[in-house]
Amino acid sequence: MSNTPISYEQAGVSIDAGNALVEDIKPFVQQTLQRSGTLSSIGGFGGLFDVTAAGYKDPILVAATDGVGTKLKIAIDTNRHSTIGQDLVAMCVNDLLAMGAEPLFFLDYFATSELDVTTTAEVVKGIANACKDCNVALIGGETAELPGMYHPKDYDLAGFCVGAMERETIFPSKNIQAGDHVIGLASSGIHSNGYSLVRKIVQMNGYEWDDIAPFGDGIKTMADYLLAPTTLYVSSTLPAIKDDKIKAFANITGGGITENLPRVLPDNMAAHIDLSSWVLPPLFAWLAQNGPVEAIEMLRTLNCGIGATVIASSENVDAVISHYESFGIKAYDIGVLKAKTDEEVIYQGLDQFLPAVDLVELPSANKKNVAILISGRGSNMLSLVKAMQAASFPAQCCVVISDKKDAAGLELAEQQGIKTVLVDRSEFNSKAEFEAQMQKELAAHEAEYICAAGFFQVLSAEFCDAWSGKIINIHPSLLPAFKGLNTHQRAIDLGVQYSGASVHHITAKIDDGPIVMQKIVPVRKEDTADDLAARILKEEHALYPQALKKLILSQD
Ligand code: GRF
Numbered sequence: 001m002s003n004t005p006i007s008y009e010q011a012g013v014s015i016d017a018g019n020a021l022v023e024d025i026k027p028f029v030q031q032t033l034q035r036s037g038t039l040s041s042i043g044g045f046g047g048l049f050d051v052t053a054a055g056y057k058d059p060i061l062v063a064a065t066d067g068v069g070t071k072l073k074i075a076i077d078t079n080r081h082s083t084i085g086q087d088l089v090a091m092c093v094n095d096l097l098a099m100g101a102e103p104l105f106f107l108d109y110f111a112t113s114e115l116d117v118t119t120t121a122e123v124v125k126g127i128a129n130a131c132k133d134c135n136v137a138l139i140g141g142e143t144a145e146l147p148g149m150y151h152p153k154d155y156d157l158a159g160f161c162v163g164a165m166e167r168e169t170i171f172p173s174k175n176i177q178a179g180d181h182v183i184g185l186a187s188s189g190i191h192s193n194g195y196s197l198v199r200k201i202v203q204m205n206g207y208e209w210d211d212i213a214p215f216g217d218g219i220k221t222m223a224d225y226l227l228a229p230t231t232l233y234v235s236s237t238l239p240a241i242k243d244d245k246i247k248a249f250a251n252i253t254g255g256g257i258t259e260n261l262p263r264v265l266p267d268n269m270a271a272h273i274d275l276s277s278w279v280l281p282p283l284f285a286w287l288a289q290n291g292p293v294e295a296i297e298m299l300r301t302l303n304c305g306i307g308a309t310v311i312a313s314s315e316n317v318d319a320v321i322s323h324y325e326s327f328g329i330k331a332y333d334i335g336v337l338k339a340k341t342d343e344e345v346i347y348q349g350l351d352q353f354l355p356a357v358d359l360v361e362l363p364s365a366n367k368k369n370v371a372i373l374i375s376g377r378g379s380n381m382l383s384l385v386k387a388m389q390a391a392s393f394p395a396q397c398c399v400v401i402s403d404k405k406d407a408a409g410l411e412l413a414e415q416q417g418i419k420t421v422l423v424d425r426s427e428f429n430s431k432a433e434f435e436a437q438m439q440k441e442l443a444a445h446e447a448e449y450i451c452a453a454g455f456f457q458v459l460s461a462e463f464c465d466a467w468s469g470k471i472i473n474i475h476p477s478l479l480p481a482f483k484g485l486n487t488h489q490r491a492i493d494l495g496v497q498y499s500g501a502s503v504h505h506i507t508a509k510i511d512d513g514p515i516v517m518q519k520i521v522p523v524r525k526e527d528t529a530d531d532l533a534a535r536i537l538k539e540e541h542a543l544y545p546q547a548l549k550k551l552i553l554s555q556d
Contacts, residue, residue, distance in 0.1 A: 012147030017115045021143060024121040028128035029138050037104060038137040047139025049105045051164050058167045062101035065160035066091035070195040074226050076153055078209045081119050083229035084157065085126025086133075087192045090230035092161035093134050094251040094308060097237045098264060100171025101163030106131050107140040112155035115145040123157065126229075134234040136161065171241060172248035172264045172311070180247065180337045181317045182261065182271050184278060186330035187307030189228035193254040194302045198226065201291045210538060212386050212545055215286035218393030219546055225283050231307050236327035240310070245320050248311040258300035261309050262344035265337070273335035275349040281305045282391075288354045295353045306334065368552050369398035371447035373455035378409015379537065380453035380474055380544050385416050387545030394552045399445040401438065403457055419445065425457060435463045451548060452506060461508035471506045472516055472551065474544050476536045479504055479518070483511035488529040488536070499523050499532060501540045503547035517547035 008015065022042070029042055037054030040047040051059045068087045075084045085108075093103040108127050110120055120143060131138045150156070165171070190198055202222060207214075209223040216225060233249075240246045248264040261271050275295075280288075284304050287293060298304055312320045317333050324331040347353075370388065372381045378400070385397050400413040403425040410420045421441050428434035434457075442450070452473040464471060477487045479502040491499045500520040505513030519539045523532060 012114065013145045014115060017117050018143060018145070020117050021115065021120050021124075024117060025124045025128065028125045029141075032128055032131040032136065032138040035104075035135055035137040038139060040137070040139040044140075047105060047107065047137075049137065049139060049162075051104070054104055054164070056164050056166060059164040060101075060167050060169075061162055061164055062096055062099045063160060063162045064092045064095040064099075065158065066095065066192075067156065067158040068192050070199060071190075071192050071227070072155065072157060073199065074195070074209055074223055076155070078223045078227070079119075080223065080227055081122040082126050083227060085123050085128070086130040086229035086232065088157050088159050089127055089130035089134065089136070089161070090232050091192050091253065092159060093136065093163075093232060093234050094230075095253075096161055096163040097233055097241075097249045097308075098172075098251050099163070099165070100169050100241055100249075101165045102238055103134055103136045103161050103163040103234060105137040105139045106159060106161045107142075108138070108157070108159040109142045109144070110155060110157055111144040111146055111149070113145070113147055113150045113152060115143065116153070119153075119155070123155075127159070130229075130232060133232055136234075176247050176266055176269060176311055176337065178269065178338050180311050180313055181333055182273065182335035182337065183246075183310050183312055183317065183320050183324075184306035184332045184334040185231075185233060185308040185310065185324055186278075186332075187252070187303045187305055188231045189225055189281075189283060191230040191253070191303055191307055195226075197291075197293070197301055198287060201287050201293070202226075205290050207386075210541065212383060212390065212542070213283070213286075214386060214389040215282040216390055216392070218387045218390040218549055221542065231329065233308050233329070236324055236329055237308075237310070240320065240323055245316055245323060246310040246312050250309045252303040252307055252309065254301075256298070256300045256302060256304065257306060257309065258296075258345050264311070265344065268340050269337045270340035270342075270344050270346055271335050272338055272346045272348065275347055275353040277334045278305055278332040280353060280355070285355050295350050296347075298354070299347065306332075309334070311337070367394060367396040368448045369446050370395045370449045370451055370548065371398055371442050371445060372400045372413075373450060373452045373457075374400060374402050374407055374409040374413075375404045375456040376407055376409060376454045378407065378412050378454065380540055381409050381451075382412050382416070383541035384451055384453065384544055384548065385413065385418055387548075389416075393545070394549060394556070395449065398447055399441065401441055403434075403455065409454070421445075431457075431460060435460060438463070439466070449548070449552065450506075451544070453544070458510055459506060459508065464507050467506075469505065469555070472503055472547065473506045473511070473513075474501060474503050474540055474547075475511045476501050476533065476540060478502060478520065479511055479515060488532045491523060492527060492529060492532060497523055499536060501536050501543050503544055516551050517543060519543045 037050050096103045210221050213222050250260045250264045252260050321331040374381050388397050400420045413420045423437050450471040478500040502518045503516040507513040521536050
């Protein structure tokens with residue numbers, strides 16, 4: 001046995017990091033403690049809350065606990081932690097609403113192997129902001145650094161919320177009856193359930209989190225859609241409960257409408273849901289088509305665009321819908337209650353619920369034809385092709401042309417079902433002959449725009465003039481700095497603090513034409529040329545489709 005003393009820090013637990021975290025989150029937590037009833041200050045062994053001071057005469061306390069689940073994996077993989085705290089709070093407070101309780105205070109639990117203060121602070125700030133939004137005091141929390149328990153960078157997040165209601169409150173109402181309506185409140189996305197299925201489908205279809213979502217606007221990535229924070233229904237729903245506008249509230253969590261709506265209905269009632277009363281959002285339609293997932297499975301796994309349902313008498317339907325809309329929450333009259341004979345939820349229009357056409361292949365009459373020119377691996381080509389698959393993107397890829405027969409991008413394009421053509425530069429005696437053949441192929445494929453994406457030929461002035469305003473390239477620097485080759489090493493050698501990517505018009509001079517769009521990427525002290533190239537490339541993949549879209553729309 002060695003006599004050398006060992007510290008807690010050496011065993012992997014840093015008290016200093018824990019203290020730094022507390023300092024960082026203090027102002028955010030402090031803001032939530034303004035809530036009436038809060039007796040706590042930060043740092044106590046426990047949180048104190050005076051329910052009477054919060055206005056209750058004869059309160060019943062209601063408690064709910066939850067975690068975020070594997071949505072966390074997407075936050076961790078993409079290093080985007082700022083909204084995951086809202087997911088945690090929403091999961092708990094929305095459950096309390098279903099009981100008719102006003103959420104009062106919250107406590108969180110964050111566990112990781114090695115505490116990263118920046119990440120954890122971002123998560124806790126998200127929790128505090130969501131608490132503030134719901135007038136909930138964040139009166140306690142535990143940050144556990146548990147060396148060896150989780151993979152590096154992984155963390156788990158759980159929490160619980162306590163709310164109250166007056167003893168006389170009866171919610172869901174005893175007065176729920178046949179003829180009452182079911183009103184669906186829009187969700188912001190998947191919310192925080194079903195991510196094991198969602199992640200599997202995204203992965204099976206070969207998408208990365210930072211890829212442009214094929215069902216979206218051609219700009220937002222998969223992660224943008226999948227990390228949309230769970231809607232907080234507290235500030236909109238509490239007044240509706242208080243004013244007796246609604247008779248019940250069901251949070252649509254794991255189990256979908258199928259399992260959650262019956263939880264607030266009397267035993268003798270069934271909900272008849274008309275699936276044509278709202279449109280399945282494109283994200284859900286894409287998941288259903290690309291799983292594929294059957295309609296009935298979608299409805300008992302994911303919220304399908306309805307994050308919560310409320311029950312209201314038929315005469316209150318319009319008032320309830322406009323009440324929620326005044327809080328920015330879209331609401332739909334989605335069904336009616338009838339005496340139960342068999343199933344608790346009966347769906348009408350199940351056959352038409354999922355769109356029949358493949359979203360990704362939706363043809364658009366107005367899409368411009370874009371030819372992509374490559375010489376190598378084609379990662380920018382792939383991000384363009386994927387963005388163009390979105391129904392709403394104003395262009396489609398008509399052909400990928402390579403000047404090199406061994407360009408790896410050719411196979412990638414083929415895998416996406418894109419027509420490829422080889423115009424092998426080494427088989428032409430002159431640039432003019434090569435370019436003439438290129439023009440022939442471009443005409444044959446009815447190209448209207450050209451995107452060079454890692455294309456290693458310098459094109460002649462005649463060629464560029466013929467395509468003036470319609471031919472662009474992407475270069476991995478902030479042009480006009482670092483034109484040409486060896487860009488990243490030259491940027492590092494010069495010690496610049498910022499580099500980036502530029503999409504520019506192509507002229508006969510290398511990397512010289514007018515800029516369409518740029519993205520700044522900071523250079524880090526420890527960066528090698530490869531590190532910098534990798535970080536810039538990631539930004540290029542998002543930038544190029546945006547720039548192409550901007551160019552096309554500006555000329556439409
Ligand atoms: C990118 O860095 C791009 O900026 C430059 O060439 C590289 C091509 O990469 N013009 P890829 O073939 O798109 O992966």
